[in-house]
Amino acid sequence: MATNSKNSTANAPQRGEFTATVVAQRPFGSEYRYLLLELVGRGGGVFAGAKAGQFVQLACRSLEEVRSSGPLLRRPLSIAGISGKDQAIRLEIIYQVRGPGTKWLAQRSVGDMVNLLGPLGNGFTIPKDSQKPAILIGGGVGLPPMFFLADKLAQSQFRKVTAIAGGRTKSHFEEIVDSVISPSKQPLRSQPVLEQFKRSNTGCIIATDDGSLGFHGTVVGALDNFLDSQSGWDQAQLYACGPKGMLKAIAQLAQRRNMDCQVCMEAYMACGIGICQSCVVAVRDRRSASSESVDDKKQYKLVCTNGPVFDAKTIIWE
């Protein structure tokens, strides 16, 4: 997939700066929050075409008040899902409160407006052959793009799809949301990750580091285990998003098992639109035609515009 810098002079931009309205905001498991934004008009039209793996750059302060306090830089957040039609498009964001920016975001209520740039970056490449099995691997904050990818695969008639979701402990996946009111006297549990995958009918294997739920170990162990115990998945397309260490291990597994693997990378970003050159990832690429730096062995590509999705084989894992 080419970067769109050369095509950006086209009449109808595939991305832009938009204002969105907060439609819902709630906790998502013990560690994350769920934010639903609505875009109308041109923004809705542009986001209707968003691809899984793409992201937005969200301003975590009021841009109208120039002197407003709050973080200077926008925050890059993966798109977790798109719904709606007729240019009233709803955009799902699942995020973790990490610092002042995401803390500001967590304080937005229904009806508030936020400013965003998007959809940004190149998404996952979905194979033409919908018979090809697909395994979606998401670790921690790498899960949200996998929800969106599961939707997209279902829309493209992929039937043999499974997800593997990893987290530190059970509370990332299962929470008692109400222990009192439930008529059955059973505590009411929410399983936000499983529910999110349910809408695309995607089965999900859970792996926890402490073994408190599902597979005891990492998503890499769970994937190895799955491939050893199930037949018919050895030619599956792997899609992975999560911390760099996890992606590296998945890439090595893919190489060992000779499987295709696309990884969605994270990097410290300033602009998100290909100008500041901050979010570099080292890749090997002898054909340097579409990249920004030249070196036979190593070159840097930008996560924001060359990625965030890369073929795992091209990454130099440092």
Next chain:
Amino acid sequence: MNDQNKKSEPDLSVMLGTVRLANPVMTASGTCGYAWELNDFVDISQLGGFITKSITEQPRLGNPPQRTVETAGGMLNAIGLANVGLERFCEEKVPLLEKMPIPVFVNVAGKTIDEYVTVSRRLSQLSRISGLELNISCPNVEQGGLTFGTDPRMVHELVSAVREHCPTTLLIVKLTPNVTNITVIARAAVEAGADVLSLINTFLGMAIDTNSRKPILGNRTGGLSGPAIKPMAVHLVHRVYQEVARDAAVPIIGMGGISCAEDALEFIIAGASAVAVGTAAMVNPGCLAQIVQGIKQYLIRHNFQSVRELVATLA
């Protein structure tokens, strides 16, 4: 009163040497790529001019990540002049710049005087490029950059050499604030033939991860930009105007933390003929057009016929 204001629009055009800009708002080098990246977010034809990222003779990979970090009211960067190099710039980027509807200036960097001369000579032959900005102030490279910009003799030698080989090219010299007395450097640049001064580049800075006790940036140190540096930048523009630029009649491009029209107006009142926006445009590209409109509204409100009348009007 409103009717009166409507009848004549203020003149926003400014002159940088022989080059006319439709308005005084430019993009700062290194913060806006090669321009078309911004076009989905702001109509670049509304800007006064565009300054590209630094170009060096050979391609540069740049510094290892992490390359930027946010700080209070600003950000540190240590990109390290990552660029495609002169050859590929001419092949791939110049055709895009040729389609730009506004004057384009190319920022030039190097490790040696010869390298500055080589790159400048080649670029000065391209008719669509309105001028060159010599980067003698990058804080994030081992050789060149800041080592030139902090020594007045080196500045004089470098600017003279480029001037000699590019006698008719508009030469902008970009100054660093990381010196004891910026006017000494400014004077050296002007005496060697600089047509325009641009100031300031970033302030050297550092951020430390207290858990690992390591610097956050891969390059250890970086350059501070953003609203945090604006008062220092305004002061330096004021000083350079008063002590060097006014008498030499050399226009200044003022920059450092501009994020709204009022910020830009401060620089103009302090002595800048034009302004450049960097970090703010990276976060919010739409602010570039808003700054142009804001300056225009100010001129109407204060009964100025032209933005040129406002330059260096500090009471």
